[in-house]
Amino acid sequence: MTTQERVQAVVSKIAQKPLPADPEESLFESGVLDSFALPDMVTELEKEFAMKVPDSDLNPRKFDSLARITHYVESSAA
Amino acid sequence: MAFLRAFGSYLPARIVTNAELAERLGCDTSWILNVSGISERRYASESVAEMGVLAAQDCLSRAGASSVGLVIVSSGSSERRFPGPAAEIASKLGLAGVPALDVPMASAGSLFALALGAELAASHGQVLIVATEKMSAAAGIDKNTGILFGDGAGACLVDAKRGIAKLARWTLHSDGANTDALRLEFGEPLHMDGGAVILHASRKVPSAIREVLDHAGYPAAAVGAFLMHQANQNLIVRIARALEVAPEKFFSNIGRYGNTSSASMLIAAAEWNAQSGFKSGEPVMFAAFGAGFHWGALLAIGS
Numbered sequence: 266m267t268t269q270e271r272v273q274a275v276v277s278k279i280a281q282k283p284l285p286a287d288p289e290e291s292l293f294e295s296g297v298l299d300s301f302a303l304p305d306m307v308t309e310l311e312k313e314f315a316m317k318v319p320d321s322d323l324n325p326r327k328f329d330s331l332a333r334i335t336h337y338v339e340s341s342a343a
Numbered sequence: 344m345a346f347l348r349a350f351g352s353y354l355p356a357r358i359v360t361n362a363e364l365a366e367r368l369g370c371d372t373s374w375i376l377n378v379s380g381i382s383e384r385r386y387a388s389e390s391v392a393e394m395g396v397l398a399a400q401d402c403l404s405r406a407g408a409s410s411v412g413l414v415i416v417s418s419g420s421s422e423r424r425f426p427g428p429a430a431e432i433a434s435k436l437g438l439a440g441v442p443a444l445d446v447p448m449a450s451a452g453s454l455f456a457l458a459l460g461a462e463l464a465a466s467h468g469q470v471l472i473v474a475t476e477k478m479s480a481a482a483g484i485d486k487n488t489g490i491l492f493g494d495g496a497g498a499c500l501v502d503a504k505r506g507i508a509k510l511a512r513w514t515l516h517s518d519g520a521n522t523d524a525l526r527l528e529f530g531e532p533l534h535m536d537g538g539a540v541i542l543h544a545s546r547k548v549p550s551a552i553r554e555v556l557d558h559a560g561y562p563a564a565a566v567g568a569f570l571m572h573q574a575n576q577n578l579i580v581r582i583a584r585a586l587e588v589a590p591e592k593f594f595s596n597i598g599r600y601g602n603t604s605s606a607s608m609l610i611a612a613a614e615w616n617a618q619s620g621f622k623s624g625e626p627v628m629f630a631a632f633g634a635g636f637h638w639g640a641l642l643a644i645g646s
Contacts, residue, residue: 270345299378300538300542301577304360304541304542304546304581307542318518320518320543323542325536325539325542
């Protein structure tokens with residue numbers, strides 16, 4: 266699986282809704298996720314990618330779309 | 344060493360229902376309840392200081408106390424840039440000449456004031472903590488913030504020698520990296536980046552609680568009650584889940600009063616103490632998170 270596919274799997278698990286076709290589309294403005302799902306999603310990303318999101322990266326904009334999440338995960342692993 | 348002597352509270356008479364707000368803000372009553380857990384809140388015609396005086400009088404009456412060596416007042420919604428309400432509240436309580444300190448921190452202010460009072464009780468004797476907020480004036484017409492806030496005041500008395508619970512241990516934290524995420528400018532409605540607030544609060548509050556419990560040697564399951572800043576019922580449930588504690592252990596009155604910022608923790612404590620109260624040797628946890636960001640937790644042990 267690619268990183269984006271793994272990200273999609275995590276977001277699907279939290280959202281329990283169909284994901285946007287456009288990876289750039291906001292998960293929050295499209296109604297796929299709400300603010301209270303955000304902490305759960307970050308926790309699931311940490312588990313899936315065996316990473317720790319530091320406080321300084323707890324910015325909703327970093328997790329706003331599938332593309333942004335994928336970029337964040339890949340850049341964190343680099 | 345410091346102890347809690349008593350709590351007090353004041354809630355304005357006017358009840359603002361979800362139906363009234365839904366019409367004003369253009370949203371649905373069930374949406375308000377689902378996203379916040381709030382059914383109604385109170386709006387005040389009184390000033391921040393007037394509500395603070397009434398909560399303080401309730402507290403001092405319950406404590407049967409007459410002497411106060413220091414007054415600390417938390418408010419993030421004071422009508423003036425300065426002076427804050429502390430001196431006016433102290434004066435109206437007949438405490439002119441007693442030092443009165445303002446803590447203009449919003450939601451976490453009462454927790455910081457309580458910890459400060461615990462530190463200063465040894466040198467000042469009885470310390471009166473007041474948290475008073477008129478958030479209705481700041482809520483604005485944005486439905487995401489307009490539904491949340493209410494007005495009210497809470498108070499507690501800290502004593503160096505005796506009381507209903509010992510203030511055993513606390514931790515306080517601040518990080519200004521997210522100053523813009525939650526702020527109230529003069530002449531503007533409150534600005535809140537809800538996603539950022541929830542993301543940080545849902546991690547930082549459980550972490551602070553665990554920090555205090557680890558140092559004190561208690562598991563979360565041993566805590567008899569959690570008395571938190573009443574920000575949002577969904578956040579309270581999330582914090583309970585993070586600590587693997589039943590949500591029922593988190594006292595909640597946000598459904599009736601909304602988010603009254605720093606006043607909420609002491610209003611909740613006053614209601615909880617009247618309904619059940621401290622048991623000898625049982626730990627009770629206070630916790631708050633708010634604009635700044637400021638956050639922390641404080642452990643009290645029933646006497």
